Amino acid sequence: MRSKFRIKLPLKLLVVSTAVVLLGFSASNWQAAVKAADSTLKSERLHYELTLPKATTSLQNAIQASITPTEDSAWETVVIKSGDTLASIFSNIGLSASTTHAIATLNEHTRSLRYIKPGQKIHVLLGEDSNLRQMKYEADITKTLLIKRTEDQSFDTQVINSQLDAFPVYREGVIESSLFEAAAHSSIPENVIMDLASIFGWDIDFSLDIRKGDRFGIVYNELYKDDVKIRDGRILAAEFINNGKIYRAVYYIDPKGNGDYYDESGKSMRKAFLRSPVEFSRITSRFSKKRWHPLLSKWRSHKGVDYGARRGTPVRASGDGKILHAGNKGGYGRTVIIQHGGRYRTVYGHLNGYARGVRSGKKVKQGQIVGYVGSSGLATGPHLHYEFRVNGVHRNPLTVRLPEAKPVHESYLTNFREKTGVYLSMLHLMETTVATNTN
Ligand SMILES: [Zn+2]
Numbered sequence: 001m002r003s004k005f006r007i008k009l010p011l012k013l014l015v016v017s018t019a020v021v022l023l024g025f026s027a028s029n030w031q032a033a034v035k036a037a038d039s040t041l042k043s044e045r046l047h048y049e050l051t052l053p054k055a056t057t058s059l060q061n062a063i064q065a066s067i068t069p070t071e072d073s074a075w076e077t078v079v080i081k082s083g084d085t086l087a088s089i090f091s092n093i094g095l096s097a098s099t100t101h102a103i104a105t106l107n108e109h110t111r112s113l114r115y116i117k118p119g120q121k122i123h124v125l126l127g128e129d130s131n132l133r134q135m136k137y138e139a140d141i142t143k144t145l146l147i148k149r150t151e152d153q154s155f156d157t158q159v160i161n162s163q164l165d166a167f168p169v170y171r172e173g174v175i176e177s178s179l180f181e182a183a184a185h186s187s188i189p190e191n192v193i194m195d196l197a198s199i200f201g202w203d204i205d206f207s208l209d210i211r212k213g214d215r216f217g218i219v220y221n222e223l224y225k226d227d228v229k230i231r232d233g234r235i236l237a238a239e240f241i242n243n244g245k246i247y248r249a250v251y252y253i254d255p256k257g258n259g260d261y262y263d264e265s266g267k268s269m270r271k272a273f274l275r276s277p278v279e280f281s282r283i284t285s286r287f288s289k290k291r292w293h294p295l296l297s298k299w300r301s302h303k304g305v306d307y308g309a310r311r312g313t314p315v316r317a318s319g320d321g322k323i324l325h326a327g328n329k330g331g332y333g334r335t336v337i338i339q340h341g342g343r344y345r346t347v348y349g350h351l352n353g354y355a356r357g358v359r360s361g362k363k364v365k366q367g368q369i370v371g372y373v374g375s376s377g378l379a380t381g382p383h384l385h386y387e388f389r390v391n392g393v394h395r396n397p398l399t400v401r402l403p404e405a406k407p408v409h410e411s412y413l414t415n416f417r418e419k420t421g422v423y424l425s426m427l428h429l430m431e432t433t434v435a436t437n438t439n
Helices: 011-023 027-040 043-049 057-067 086-093 097-104 110-115 181-184 190-200 412-438
Strands: 077-081 121-126 130-139 142-149 153-161 165-174 214-227 228-242 245-253 260-263 284-287 288-293 298-304 303-308 313-315 323-330 336-342 343-355 368-371 381-389 392-397
Touching: 077 086, 086 097, 086 121, 097 110, 097 121, 097 130, 110 142, 130 392, 165 181, 165 412, 181 190, 181 214, 190 214, 190 228, 190 245, 214 412, 245 412, 323 343, 323 368
Parallel strands: none
Antiparallel strands: 077 121, 121 130, 130 142, 142 153, 165 214, 214 228, 228 245, 245 260, 284 303, 288 298, 303 381, 313 368, 323 336, 336 343, 343 368, 343 381, 381 392
């Protein structure tokens, strides 16, 4: 998944706070808001946006209280400038070199103080003896290092991951010429629309299948700290209507903490295999019963697909599995073979080299790089030779029916419906509104 944002604090808290926000906002309010927004923007009725109310003040205060020490007034704040070091900052405050040394060499957390950057903040609290009692180092917007003097005159450290407040927003668009143009028109950030394309990328080919009039709706998080928007978060639910066919996806984190996208019934949006193990490639030879082999100068069947790509282009495992073979294999040259469960096996030939750590017996994840495109073995130029075998029989990787990735576990289905219903209902509301307007 392409969302770079990783939530550092308990996901549970995030989910809880999101739920608080959403549950506090009834469906009828939603409907009213949708209608109101719609009537004011009639000419552009598919481009309104809705922002949900912010978290309750008490919740925000509770979060704030957990990260703010009580003696706020006595703290001194230093904004780090270019060229500053911990030593120079401490010296300016009047702290001794031995204090600097004690802090800097304390543990792995305080070692980060060697890499302070301009713009970051250090807060210090001095005692009546002018010695350091506490300090806080704000490494980034979500991470603060707290250092406290202990009774035995040593120091204790604590890393505080303060959480960003997530507020779901709903946006939608209609495609006139391209997905990106539609997204820009609806003020949907590029990374969010990239995520949308990757969520539905298993079902919709975004370079070939898109039609004028296709519509989409997205519920995604905007992440705030102290009422300032920091960045966009994950897509929580999305809908894409392609050529009249509706696709829906919702994000679900199961009780074990694994998050993924599913359709409304809990089926995975992913397939167990990628259709192509190389991005940005072109197919140079298809699966066939008979073809002329240029190097062997004879007719042979071609039991795979060749992807022409530049030497060094990453080759990805098309599914989760275990490496069966990583080494030379006759005319295939440098080859990786992956076993996926009992039935499936994939072969990647003519590699230039292997990715680090790739050797037989190792487990690999779908999308993990296993090697790089090359021309080892019998190959006229750099390309990947890719084979897909089902129960030992070669199948055409371009047309074989790919098995689906695992659905939500049966025992989690109630939990799945409870957690995702609110986001899915936001999408259904869009559908209702659109239907009403066309009447
Ligand atoms: Zn081939």
